[in-house]
Amino acid sequence: MVESVNRLDMLVVGAGFAGIYQLYKAREMGLSVRVLEAGDGVGGTWFWNRYPGARCDVESLDYSYSFSRELEEEWRWSERYAPQAEILRYIEHVVDRFALRDGIQLNARVSSAVFDEARLLWTVRTEQGDAFECTYLVMATGGLSIPQRPQLKGLEDFQGKWYHSAQWPKEGVDFTGQRVALIGTGSSGVQMVPVIADQAARLTVFQRTANFSVPAHNVPFTDVALAAAKARYPDRRAMGREAITGQFLNANTKTAAEMTEEEQRAELEYRWRGAGGGFRMLRTFADQMSNLQTNKMVADFARDRIRAVVKDPAKAELLCPKDDLPFGGKRLCVDSHYYETFNRDHVDIVDAAAHPILEATATGVRTDEREYAVDAIVFATGFDAMSGALKAIDIRGVNGAVLRDKWAHGPTSYLGLGIAGFPNMFVVAGPGSPSVLSNMVHSIETHVDWIMALLRQARAKGVRRIEATQAAEDGWVRRCAEEADKTLYPRANSWYMGANIPGKPRVFMAFVSGVPLYRRIIEDVAARGYDGFEMA
Numbered sequence: 001m002v003e004s005v006n007r008l009d010m011l012v013v014g015a016g017f018a019g020i021y022q023l024y025k026a027r028e029m030g031l032s033v034r035v036l037e038a039g040d041g042v043g044g045t046w047f048w049n050r051y052p053g054a055r056c057d058v059e060s061l062d063y064s065y066s067f068s069r070e071l072e073e074e075w076r077w078s079e080r081y082a083p084q085a086e087i088l089r090y091i092e093h094v095v096d097r098f099a100l101r102d103g104i105q106l107n108a109r110v111s112s113a114v115f116d117e118a119r120l121l122w123t124v125r126t127e128q129g130d131a132f133e134c135t136y137l138v139m140a141t142g143g144l145s146i147p148q149r150p151q152l153k154g155l156e157d158f159q160g161k162w163y164h165s166a167q168w169p170k171e172g173v174d175f176t177g178q179r180v181a182l183i184g185t186g187s188s189g190v191q192m193v194p195v196i197a198d199q200a201a202r203l204t205v206f207q208r209t210a211n212f213s214v215p216a217h218n219v220p221f222t223d224v225a226l227a228a229a230k231a232r233y234p235d236r237r238a239m240g241r242e243a244i245t246g247q248f249l250n251a252n253t254k255t256a257a258e259m260t261e262e263e264q265r266a267e268l269e270y271r272w273r274g275a276g277g278g279f280r281m282l283r284t285f286a287d288q289m290s291n292l293q294t295n296k297m298v299a300d301f302a303r304d305r306i307r308a309v310v311k312d313p314a315k316a317e318l319l320c321p322k323d324d325l326p327f328g329g330k331r332l333c334v335d336s337h338y339y340e341t342f343n344r345d346h347v348d349i350v351d352a353a354a355h356p357i358l359e360a361t362a363t364g365v366r367t368d369e370r371e372y373a374v375d376a377i378v379f380a381t382g383f384d385a386m387s388g389a390l391k392a393i394d395i396r397g398v399n400g401a402v403l404r405d406k407w408a409h410g411p412t413s414y415l416g417l418g419i420a421g422f423p424n425m426f427v428v429a430g431p432g433s434p435s436v437l438s439n440m441v442h443s444i445e446t447h448v449d450w451i452m453a454l455l456r457q458a459r460a461k462g463v464r465r466i467e468a469t470q471a472a473e474d475g476w477v478r479r480c481a482e483e484a485d486k487t488l489y490p491r492a493n494s495w496y497m498g499a500n501i502p503g504k505p506r507v508f509m510a511f512v513s514g515v516p517l518y519r520r521i522i523e524d525v526a527a528r529g530y531d532g533f534e535m536a
């Protein structure tokens, strides 16, 4: 049988925020382009993560595309923090509004991508048996798209139902009257707890590490508030661009030492409640992610709030993060009534560090202490973050070099955008960039715009092969490590460090020094004619 191969200028892997914008921009430039998407719908993260309470913890006005003023004007966000279903509707709207649907192939999980040096083409294959050839390959595969679940002995014998937060059934799950075990207290678990508690007869939360969570202060938008916010949209976007996380958080520019105790207290209070909320707490003091003493001040404040809310002192102590975890070292959780939920009689917390879950039984889960009889098990146990999605694909570059092998000791790249040995392949919002520490949509737009400018210039100059040099990549990897080492981030066993996956190399995978500095760096590279890239 002769295999039919589709030839395109560009293939994009993934139809989340990144892939959709990449498609839009590639079409604008007149490229023939297709997006391959594993799911049977668009939306990426927002397609898969349908668990109860799922919402974005970056404010909706920021966590949205900025490329179209009309889109900004016409879309109506209902709340300060948008729920999953609304974000998915927004993405669907964007796809229709910009007539992108015919460029997206669903149910197409990419299994391999192989570079042909002689023809300067990538051959991309899907698990479903399709094959494509393309000049440019853009990996828009997401930082949190490979769900991670502990290999729980006996799960196959469990007679109830079990779920993973990122593989949630489309039809939803009704836990009414059920006894539910929830494993994991990262952002997903923290969002789920209050909602499942409303339905379940009993909710037992298995916590291995207590993380910090701050109140979202989520509110519905009134028409007046939304109109006022939209009138200032360009300013808001401009301030976001200059903010370290790509969203305006009213960062305090003073270190703790530059403030009186009274001022410190007022700053902490402002960020915890009222006009604050959410990630503003990460910007309480300019030095909170570099100075242990300052960080401890924020951490102690947060622990005091937990103790003030949770009435049972034993539960409160368990929910308080330990001293060795810096505030913000693991990604900060943003919640709506998480701690309050533990005041409900039918909600309990189990110390899964002291008493690890050993196995599932036919009727529940067993720790080294006792068995918990449950009807359902919910895994909110996270992802093989950042490098997982690219390592899941068999990517082979120059001379058959395998990306998985190259990344055996941790992901490496130049600027997070290009990888030596893998010409004409670009990564959007991947490791080596600040994206996972930022407003992801902002970082995605920055990356795609940069890639398109590079391709425009390459085409104008007749360049057919673009490849990061090994020296440039080595320099960038060093720089990322040096920047991270100036901070408290590497102290935490976070998914930023790969620490949540047994055996995964322990390296800090993001560029930690913020969106504005990163943008200046990549713009300077462009201005110097893309130094660090070989263009032939």
Ligand code: NA7
Binding pocket: 144, 150, 165, 183, 184, 185, 186, 187, 188, 189, 206, 207, 208, 209, 331, 352, 357, 380, 381, 382, 383, 495, 500
């Ligand atoms: P996270 O943040 O990686 O959280 C996963 C949680 O699951 C975390 O509390 C883990 O504990 C826990 N976990 C993982 N494996 C186990 C086992 N075997 N036993 C007990 N507990 C376990 O994933 P999320 O989905 O919540 O959030 C991911 C990102 O999505 C989030 O950061 C936002 O960016 C949005 P640990 O801390 O490793 O001890």
